[in-house]
Amino acid sequence: MNSEVQYRYLFGPVPSRRLGLSLGVDLNPAKVCTENCVFCQVGRTTALTLERNEWVPTADVLAEFDRWAAAGHQADVVTLSGSGEPTMHARFGDVLRHVKAAGRFKTAILSNGTLMFLPEVRRDAAEADVVKVTLSAWDEESFRKIHRPAEGATFARLLEGERALRAEFRGQLWVEVMLLPGYNDAPEQVRAIAELAKSLRPDAVHLNTTTRPALAGVEVPRLPEAWLRTVAPWFAPAAEIPVFAGRAKTPEATTDAEWLDLLARHPIALDALATACGADVPALERRLAPLVAAGQLAVEEHHGVRMVRVAGA
Numbered sequence: 328m329n330s331e332v333q334y335r336y337l338f339g340p341v342p343s344r345r346l347g348l349s350l351g352v353d354l355n356p357a358k359v360c361t362e363n364c365v366f367c368q369v370g371r372t373t374a375l376t377l378e379r380n381e382w383v384p385t386a387d388v389l390a391e392f393d394r395w396a397a398a399g400h401q402a403d404v405v406t407l408s409g410s411g412e413p414t415m416h417a418r419f420g421d422v423l424r425h426v427k428a429a430g431r432f433k434t435a436i437l438s439n440g441t442l443m444f445l446p447e448v449r450r451d452a453a454e455a456d457v458v459k460v461t462l463s464a465w466d467e468e469s470f471r472k473i474h475r476p477a478e479g480a481t482f483a484r485l486l487e488g489e490r491a492l493r494a495e496f497r498g499q500l501w502v503e504v505m506l507l508p509g510y511n512d513a514p515e516q517v518r519a520i521a522e523l524a525k526s527l528r529p530d531a532v533h534l535n536t537t538t539r540p541a542l543a544g545v546e547v548p549r550l551p552e553a554w555l556r557t558v559a560p561w562f563a564p565a566a567e568i569p570v571f572a573g574r575a576k577t578p579e580a581t582t583d584a585e586w587l588d589l590l591a592r593h594p595i596a597l598d599a600l601a602t603a604c605g606a607d608v609p610a611l612e613r614r615l616a617p618l619v620a621a622g623q624l625a626v627e628e629h630h631g632v633r634m635v636r637v638a639g640a
C-alpha cells in the first residue's frame with residue numbers, strides 16, 4: 328500500500344536546508360487563510376477570514392501523528408504549515424505540546440504573522456522551537472497589494488504582533504521576506520523592509536522569490552538570483568537565500584539581449600552576479616566588457632560595492 332495515502336494531515340517528511348528532515352502537519356482545509364497572497368502556491372483562498380476555529384479535528388491530527396511516530400518514522404522537526412495559516416487553528420498549541428511530549432522532535436511553525444497581535448496566539452506559538460513569520464511589505468498599501476488580507480488584518484497589526492512575539496518568545500524567530508518583481512523589489516522598498524525586519528531582532532532572515540508557478544491567479548515572475556544576492560547583506564543578520572536548483576547560464580552562454588533584460592530593473596552587484604552564474608568576477612567582466620564599451624552597460628561603485636546596470640536606466 329502506498330504509505331502516502333495513509334495520512335490525511337501529515338505530509339513528508341521533506342528535507343529542509345534550515346530545519347533538517349521536516350514532517351509537515353496541515354491544520355487548514357484548502358483553502359482557509361487570513362490572506363490571499365498573489366504568490367501563493369497552494370491556490371486562491373476560498374475562505375478569507377481571521378476566524379480561529381478547529382478547522383480540522385484535533386483528535387484526528389494527534390491520532391495520526393501518534394500512528395506515524397509509533398511506526399518508527401524519523402524526522403528532525405515537526406512543522407505546522409500547509410494549506411493556510413496554521414495559527415487559525417484554535418488548538419494549534421495543543422498540537423505543538425503533544426508533539427513535544429513525544430520527546431523526539433523539535434517543533435516549528437510557519438506563520439504569515441497576521442494573528443500574532445492576539446496574545447493567545449503568541450502564547451501558543453511560543454511553544455515551538457522555531458517560529459517563522461513573514462514580512463514582505465513596508466506599509467499598509469504594499470501589504471494589501473501583496474497579501475490581499477482578510478478584513479481586519481492590517482499592516483500595523485502585523486508589525487505590532489510580530490514585534491510583541493519577539494519580545495516574548497525565547498526560541499528562534501525567523502523572518503521570511505518574499506520579494507516579487509514590481510511589488511517590493513525596488514532598492515528603496517527592500518531597504519524599507521530590511522529596516523522593519525531589523526526591528527524584529529530576528530535570529531535569521533530568509534529571502535525568497537517565487538520558484539513555482541503561483542496558483543492564486545496572478546502571474547508573478549521570479550527575481551534573478553543575483554538580485555537576491557545583492558540585497559541579502561542589507562538585512563541584519565544578512566539574509567539567507569534559497570539554493571536554486573537550476574543555476575543561471577554561464578556568462579559566456581548568456582546573450583547580449585539576456586544581459587540587458589536581466590539588468591533592466593536594477594543595478595546588480597558584480598560579485599553577486601558572478602556567484603549566480605557560477606563564474607568569477609574577472610570572467611564576468613570580460614564577458615560584459617563589449618556591452619560596457621558600447622555604452623549599453625555601466626559599472627559603478629555604490630557604498631564600496633561594484634554594481635553593473637543598464638546605462639541610462
Ligand code: SF4
Nearest residue numbers: 360362364367411439
Ligand atoms: S502564501 Fe501562505 S499566507 Fe499567503 S495565501 Fe498562501 S497559504 Fe495563505
